[in-house]
Amino acid sequence: MKTQVSRRSALVRLGAAIAGVLTLPVARRAKAAVQNFFVSSGAPKGYDPTEHKWLMCVDATKCIGCGLCAEACKKENGVPEGPYFRTWIERYIITKPKPGSVETRGETLVDSPDGGMHGFPECPVPTDQIEQSFFVPKLCNLCEHPPCVQVCPVGATFKAPDGTVLIDKNYCIGCAFCLQACPYGARFLSPVTHTAEKCTLCYHRITRGLKPACVEICPAEARIFGDLKNLAADDPLQKFYENNRTEVLKPYLGTAPRVLYAGLDEEVR
Amino acid sequence: MTTGLTNAVAEAIPTFQGYVYPNEATSHPVWSVLIVVYPYITGLVAGAFIMASLVRVFKVKALEPVYRFSLLTALAFLLCAPLPLLFHLGHPERCFEIMMTPHLTSPMAVFGFVYAWYLMAVLLLELWFDYRRDLAVWSRTATGFRGILYRLLTVGVMDVSEPAVKLDAKMAQILSIVGIPSAFLLHGYVGFIFGSIKANPWWGNPLMPIIFILSAMSSGIALCVFNYLVLTWIRRREVDMRCLDTMAMFLFYALLVDAAVETLDWLHRAFAAEEGFQVMQVMIREKLFYTLNVGQAVIGTLLPFLMLGSLQLLRRRVPELARRRMIFTSAFMILIGVLAMRWNVVMGGQLFSKTLRGVMSYKFEFTGGEGWLMGLFLIILPFIILTVLVKLFLSERLHASEPAAQGGGAV
Numbered sequence: 001m002k003t004q005v006s007r008r009s010a011l012v013r014l015g016a017a018i019a020g021v022l023t024l025p026v027a028r029r030a031k032a033a034v035q036n037f038f039v040s041s042g043a044p045k046g047y048d049p050t051e052h053k054w055l056m057c058v059d060a061t062k063c064i065g066c067g068l069c070a071e072a073c074k075k076e077n078g079v080p081e082g083p084y085f086r087t088w089i090e091r092y093i094i095t096k097p098k099p100g101s102v103e104t105r106g107e108t109l110v111d112s113p114d115g116g117m118h119g120f121p122e123c124p125v126p127t128d129q130i131e132q133s134f135f136v137p138k139l140c141n142l143c144e145h146p147p148c149v150q151v152c153p154v155g156a157t158f159k160a161p162d163g164t165v166l167i168d169k170n171y172c173i174g175c176a177f178c179l180q181a182c183p184y185g186a187r188f189l190s191p192v193t194h195t196a197e198k199c200t201l202c203y204h205r206i207t208r209g210l211k212p213a214c215v216e217i218c219p220a221e222a223r224i225f226g227d228l229k230n231l232a233a234d235d236p237l238q239k240f241y242e243n244n245r246t247e248v249l250k251p252y253l254g255t256a257p258r259v260l261y262a263g264l265d266e267e268v269r
Numbered sequence: 270m271t272t273g274l275t276n277a278v279a280e281a282i283p284t285f286q287g288y289v290y291p292n293e294a295t296s297h298p299v300w301s302v303l304i305v306v307y308p309y310i311t312g313l314v315a316g317a318f319i320m321a322s323l324v325r326v327f328k329v330k331a332l333e334p335v336y337r338f339s340l341l342t343a344l345a346f347l348l349c350a351p352l353p354l355l356f357h358l359g360h361p362e363r364c365f366e367i368m369m370t371p372h373l374t375s376p377m378a379v380f381g382f383v384y385a386w387y388l389m390a391v392l393l394l395e396l397w398f399d400y401r402r403d404l405a406v407w408s409r410t411a412t413g414f415r416g417i418l419y420r421l422l423t424v425g426v427m428d429v430s431e432p433a434v435k436l437d438a439k440m441a442q443i444l445s446i447v448g449i450p451s452a453f454l455l456h457g458y459v460g461f462i463f464g465s466i467k468a469n470p471w472w473g474n475p476l477m478p479i480i481f482i483l484s485a486m487s488s489g490i491a492l493c494v495f496n497y498l499v500l501t502w503i504r505r506r507e508v509d510m511r512c513l514d515t516m517a518m519f520l521f522y523a524l525l526v527d528a529a530v531e532t533l534d535w536l537h538r539a540f541a542a543e544e545g546f547q548v549m550q551v552m553i554r555e556k557l558f559y560t561l562n563v564g565q566a567v568i569g570t571l572l573p574f575l576m577l578g579s580l581q582l583l584r585r586r587v588p589e590l591a592r593r594r595m596i597f598t599s600a601f602m603i604l605i606g607v608l609a610m611r612w613n614v615v616m617g618g619q620l621f622s623k624t625l626r627g628v629m630s631y632k633f634e635f636t637g638g639e640g641w642l643m644g645l646f647l648i649i650l651p652f653i654i655l656t657v658l659v660k661l662f663l664s665e666r667l668h669a670s671e672p673a674a675q676g677g678g679a680v
Contacts (some may be wrong), residue, residue, distance in 0.1 A: 174359015
């Protein structure tokens with residue numbers, strides 16, 4: 001008798017588990033629909049976030065530091081003047097080690113004047129003393145486990161099913177906890193709206209089939225952007241991660257960024 | 270034109286050394302002086318409550334004269350605890366979203382609930398049960414505004430029979446027992462707000478909640494000592510030396526444990542010397558030299574530790590007046606030291622860049638919504654509220670008019 005009951009309950013549990021698994025996609029859709037309805041994301045009406053998975057890749061070896069991306073971003077998204085950036089470029093200058101020292105490299109100088117928006121000033125180190133010099137474009141790292149989302153007290157910032165991390169500015173209370181939690185300095189408090197702001201991958205553009213402004217304008221094709229759920233036959237995205245060994249920034253923090261870099265250096269944080 | 274202007278402004282603020290992320294290059298820290306005041310006040314609440322619990326839960330009879338006073342202190346500071354948070358929000362009018370649509374993985378959201386629980390379910394209820402009999406008695410004699418207030422606060426329960434009073438005491442004790450973990454939770458959560466930030470090596474630390482709780486205990490007891498001595502001085506009363514010595518003893522042990530754990534934390538940081546330790550050294554040597562080494566370590570810990578420690582050893586040989594002065598000075602120093610500690614935590618975490626390549630030196634406003642003046646006001650405000658509470662609920666006249674005054678409110 002006892003075994004019968006336990007068998008029945010086991011079956012019930014198994015059934016429930018299967019039913020639960022089956023409802024998952026539905027639940028995900030429902031969540032997306034709710035977000036679509038309640039959240040002001042800038043996406044057009046027919047856009048279904050579960051049908052896409054956006055990914056950004058950066059080939060740092062190609063970046064020429066022209067700063068057009070940072071400028072285009074400011075213009076496209078109406079980012080306020082001053083130290084507020086959704087994307088920016090860092091210049092790394094690694095000097096040669098001092099003669100006689102047993103180091104492999106000398107000092108590392110990093111700068112990003114005005115986010116690199118207007119290019120960079122002349123190199124402060126004579127050319128013959130430079131061991132390596134390169135540019136690294138930065139933006140929101142689209143973390144799979146975003147610490148900014150984790151700490152938001154009201155859930156104004158959230159991870160959309162399409163892989164973007166967005167902020168509802170009509171909901172954000174401006175506590176700046178997310179700014180503190182972001183390891184990449186990708187967020188700022190807008191002096192205009194008094195809410196947190198960050199890169200949205202130009203959500204208003206990508207949801208209409210366009211590329212983000214920074215990708216569109218990059219003359220060196222250092223930024224590669226695409227949709228993992230709708231890859232074209234010769235998608236540059238696929239080519240990028242097939243041909244490169246990729247890295248992410250600060251991997252030890254467990255944030256699992258979805259901005260993949262090629263050609264980084266240990267000095268890049 | 271605008272770009273030129275922006276550059277000019279950026280150059281006019283010589284605030285950075287090394288490389289900081291462009292978004293970090295603002296002229297003010299993201300979390301200002303107000304966020305220094307916030308954990309300070311919350312800590313004082315938790316500490317003062319623990320102090321009161323020593324009487325109720327641990328039956329430390331010597332501390333009975335300050336029982337009610339500590340509870341009222343906790344209440345006065347608790348009422349002010351969310352204010353700095355509120356004032357610093359970009360959209361204070363949306364603050365209720367924290368409670369209405371909370372995001373439960375956020376330490377800040379859960380703090381709202383812990384705060385509400387602690388205020389409504391613990392502190393106010395315990396005070397009510399403790400005061401219920403007195404309120405019933407006072408409401409019969411008091412007139413005018415006081416009479417109305419006392420009558421309102423009785424909520425119509427005028428029963429002062431022995432079983433009723435016994436029930437009150439029992440309820441207050443249960444609440445006090447519930448209150449200890451609640452107070453720990455309240456302030457532990459404040460510590461967790463900082464400790465949970467893994468992006469920041471100065472903050473992200475599992476010991477942070479514990480350090481916050483321990484420093485809260487020493488600062489809260491120090492506040493009770495400070496307030497008690499000031500109140501007796503204002504009222505020209507004799508200081509109950511047994512009570513004061515006992516408070517000093519608990520203060521000493523709280524400080525001892527606090528200092529031990531904080532030292533352990535620093536030893537670990539120095540020994541592990543993980544990424545970011547270099548920039549931390551800059552903080553200790555330059556940016557936070559005065560507040561950390563002088564304020565927190567020497568004034569806030571070492572000197573009071575020596576004074577209170579020597580009193581533990583030589584209590585009987587030190588004359589009363591000297592003892593009083595030493596305890597008062599120690600308490601005051603601990604209050605300053607814990608404020609410095611809050612500064613070091615909150616500002617320390619924001620004075621270096623997450624690139625770990627640069628440091629910032631912010632210009633702090635004096636006036637303005639998040640300036641020094643506001644911070645000072647928010648520290649003084651609870652004392653003003655406490656004065657009103659003492660006038661209303663610890664007035665000597667109340668007890669004088671009552672033939673069978675209880676020991677509970679003897680300050």
